[in-house]
Amino acid sequence: MALLGQTVICGLLLGGMYALIAIGMTLIMGVMKIINLAHGSLVMVGMYVTYVCYRTWGLDPYLGMLVAMPVLFVLGCVIQHFLINRLLEVESILPENQVLLTVGISLVLTEIIRFIFKSDYRSITTPYTGEALLVGGMSVSIAMAIGFVIAMVFTYLLHLFLTRTDLGCAIRATAQDREAAQYMGVDARRVTVITFGLGSALAAAGGSLLLPLFYLWPDIGHLFTAKAFIITILGGMGSTTGALLGGLTLGVAESLGATYIGMGYKDVVGLVIFLLVLLFLPHGLRSLVKR
Amino acid sequence: MRKKYWLWVLLVGLAIGGLLVAGCAAKGPQTVKVGVILPLTGSEAMFGAMEKNSFLMAYEELKAAGKTNIKGKEIELLFEDDQGKQDVAKAAAEKLVNQDKVVMLSGGYTSSCTKVIAGSAQSMGIPFLIVTGSADDITKSGWQWVFRGTAAPASKYTGALWDMMEKVIKPQRVALIFENTDFGTSSAKAFRKACEDRGIKLVFDQAYEHGALDFKPMLANMKQTNPDVVFAVSYVMDAAMIVKQMKELDLNTNLVIGGGAGYTMPEFRQNAGDASEYVASVSLWVPNVAWPGAKEYFEKYKQKYGSEPDYHGAQAYATMYIIADVLNRAQDLTPEGIRKALKETNLTTIMGPIKFEDWEGFTNQSRPTTYVVQWLKGKLEVVWPENVASAKYVFPVPKWKERG
Numbered sequence: 008m009a010l011l012g013q014t015v016i017c018g019l020l021l022g023g024m025y026a027l028i029a030i031g032m033t034l035i036m037g038v039m040k041i042i043n044l045a046h047g048s049l050v051m052v053g054m055y056v057t058y059v060c061y062r063t064w065g066l067d068p069y070l071g072m073l074v075a076m077p078v079l080f081v082l083g084c085v086i087q088h089f090l091i092n093r094l095l096e097v098e099s100i101l102p103e104n105q106v107l108l109t110v111g112i113s114l115v116l117t118e119i120i121r122f123i124f125k126s127d128y129r130s131i132t133t134p135y136t137g138e139a140l141l142v143g144g145m146s147v148s149i150a151m152a153i154g155f156v157i158a159m160v161f162t163y164l165l166h167l168f169l170t171r172t173d174l175g176c177a178i179r180a181t182a183q184d185r186e187a188a189q190y191m192g193v194d195a196r197r198v199t200v201i202t203f204g205l206g207s208a209l210a211a212a213g214g215s216l217l218l219p220l221f222y223l224w225p226d227i228g229h230l231f232t233a234k235a236f237i238i239t240i241l242g243g244m245g246s247t248t249g250a251l252l253g254g255l256t257l258g259v260a261e262s263l264g265a266t267y268i269g270m271g272y273k274d275v276v277g278l279v280i281f282l283l284v285l286l287f288l289p290h291g292l293r294s295l296v297k298r
Numbered sequence: 299m300r301k302k303y304w305l306w307v308l309l310v311g312l313a314i315g316g317l318l319v320a321g322c323a324a325k326g327p328q329t330v331k332v333g334v335i336l337p338l339t340g341s342e343a344m345f346g347a348m349e350k351n352s353f354l355m356a357y358e359e360l361k362a363a364g365k366t367n368i369k370g371k372e373i374e375l376l377f378e379d380d381q382g383k384q385d386v387a388k389a390a391a392e393k394l395v396n397q398d399k400v401v402m403l404s405g406g407y408t409s410s411c412t413k414v415i416a417g418s419a420q421s422m423g424i425p426f427l428i429v430t431g432s433a434d435d436i437t438k439s440g441w442q443w444v445f446r447g448t449a450a451p452a453s454k455y456t457g458a459l460w461d462m463m464e465k466v467i468k469p470q471r472v473a474l475i476f477e478n479t480d481f482g483t484s485s486a487k488a489f490r491k492a493c494e495d496r497g498i499k500l501v502f503d504q505a506y507e508h509g510a511l512d513f514k515p516m517l518a519n520m521k522q523t524n525p526d527v528v529f530a531v532s533y534v535m536d537a538a539m540i541v542k543q544m545k546e547l548d549l550n551t552n553l554v555i556g557g558g559a560g561y562t563m564p565e566f567r568q569n570a571g572d573a574s575e576y577v578a579s580v581s582l583w584v585p586n587v588a589w590p591g592a593k594e595y596f597e598k599y600k601q602k603y604g605s606e607p608d609y610h611g612a613q614a615y616a617t618m619y620i621i622a623d624v625l626n627r628a629q630d631l632t633p634e635g636i637r638k639a640l641k642e643t644n645l646t647t648i649m650g651p652i653k654f655e656d657w658e659g660f661t662n663q664s665r666p667t668t669y670v671v672q673w674l675k676g677k678l679e680v681v682w683p684e685n686v687a688s689a690k691y692v693f694p695v696p697k698w699k700e701r702g
Binding site: 009010013014017018021127128130132136137138139141146148217220221222230261262263265266269270271272273274 | 475478504505506507509510511512513514515516518519522534535538539542545546547548565568569571572573
């Protein structure tokens with residue numbers, strides 16, 4: 008019983024942080040209708056910003072996050088404004104050339120970071136790294152618990168922002184129907200720029216929360232792109248609640264797989280779920296509700 | 299018109315080729331050429347560069363001591379890149395022998411490349427002194443031109459550990475975890491067999507995917523089997539994550555032993571912090587081993603190149619010393635003369651004593667000295683064999699909660 012509890016706790020806590028990263032991706036996907044394959048690289052850049060803050064000023068990663076988020080917001084806006092929006096305007100042979108562009112952006116970001124920081128593994132040690140609460144034979148990592156709570160707070164704040172503010176409504180309107188929103192006076196260009204910035208900032212937040220738990224190297228982005236992609240498909244594109252549920256599901260599924268099938272098959276579990284969802288629930292978890 | 303064009307190309311080509319040949323020939327007689335094949339680009343490049351630097355550093359020292367001058371001729375090192383690929387390694391070996399006319403070959407980082415180079419050297423009748431490649435079958439093929447001094451056969455890596463297991467650790471319930479790569483699974487296979495032979499019970503045996511974020515499900519599972527010793531084969535960052543999470547789970551054992559690789563690197567200590575304390579590992583070399591020159595090599599390398607070398611660098615450094623020793627002793631600088639001199643080698647290097655012998659089916663294989671090391675007060679100390687130990691081992695290690 009303790010084993011099952013331990014597994015589920017680990018999965019839920021990790022899943023919460025996956026969800027935060029995936030929400031950034033799902034937001035961009037909803038509004039832009041493109042898969043942002045540079046998302047993991049944005050997480051990586053955010054982690055490096057937090058890392059630099061820690062190394063230079065000794066800033067705790069949870070405070071460093073407050074630096075990384077604005078930096079990534081600006082970076083996201085710049086990428087959207089100067090790169091992706093330009094491609095949306097031109098007719099091209101390839102219908103999905105924005106997706107290819109995001110792959111390019113991801114490569115450029117990774118190599119710039121490699122150029123500055125080399126391929127070395129880096130990590131930070133905080134007073135709470137490696138600390139854990141033991142509850143009835145189950146261990147709860149402090150850093151993971153804090154990360155989970157912050158991730159949930161951000162998710163809730165984002166939900167409020169999308170439902171209660173004008174800008175949030177404009178984002179949702181653009182996601183539903185870009186042209187109709189434009190007829191209603193929504194500046195779609197501006198909305199896409201802000202959405203991309205917001206998605207990037209959330210990616211940075213997710214990365215910063217993982218930094219005290221994990222380690223950092225320039226190619227770490229692919230890992231997060233893959234996870235966020237699976238979660239986005241699982242939760243249905245463009246749905247915040249879906250991404251949250253998707254993240255938690257993936258986290259728990261991976262954990263259960265690692266405990267009861269074998270650690271070597273951890274990634275297989277995630278990918279099998281991905282395939283099953285594509286085959287039987289093409290609209291993600293939402294199709295369960297509709298039935 | 300077209301014909302003329304081709305004629306020109308041919309002429310120019312011949313002229314350049316002729317110059318090159320003439321240049322090489324003119325340079326030839328004054329030096330004794332030694333070919334060194336290492337992965338200088340590709341995914342193994344980091345280690346290839348470390349070995350090349352170590353070769354050059356040893357060469358400079360030998361030169362200063364006047365040992366690179368063989369009967370009026372200077373030793374010249376010719377480095378070739380194998381990119382970690384077998385076909386490139388073969389081409390490099392043939393080029394060095396046929397074009398550059400080297401008197402002997404050295405190098406060999408990955409086992410697969412080393413094997414190809416060894417095969418070529420054997421068929422061409424050129425002595426080949428291996429630096430790192432450690433698969434058993436390379437020196438088990440009966441190839442008399444192939445010598446392995448600084449590298450232990452893979453199956454003998456854990457020699458010192460089993461000695462210590464029998465005398466000190468005496469494990470009852472062993473847990474085995476390993477990354478699901480070639481290196482991990484083959485190390486695990488050897489370990490599993492060694493346990494079977496000694497009748498030691500393996501209570502937990504699981505592979506994991508390299509680069510995982512969370513090892514706790516696996517470790518929690520392991521905790522339930524209540525092992526007294528854990529043997530883990532991991533790369534450096536996984537190693538750090540595993541011991542950190544063992545601490546989080548309050549998973550106490552008498553000893554955690556790493557199967558080399560990750561558990562001995564400075565990055566492991568940096569990333570795992572306190573959790574790395576008392577972790578033991580098998581190792582081929584550590585800077586503070588008792589062989590003369592080891593510590594000096596480490597310090598000098600660190601100062602010169604700004605990074606810490608590991609045993610790969612030490613292997614290359616020691617190999618350069620063997621090469622100089624052999625060439626100085628060789629009666630004549632023909633392949634046969636050098637082979638004879640290699641066979642008579644008896645030299646103590648920073649990797650320990652080197653003597654090429656035939657034993658247990660191996661040919662020209664130096665008997666390896668392996669160690670058990672342990673992190674004590676933040677430093678990697680040799681704890682076994684006891685005659686070269688730099689510190690007394692701690693066993694069984696204190697429980698997580700009892701540590702200050």
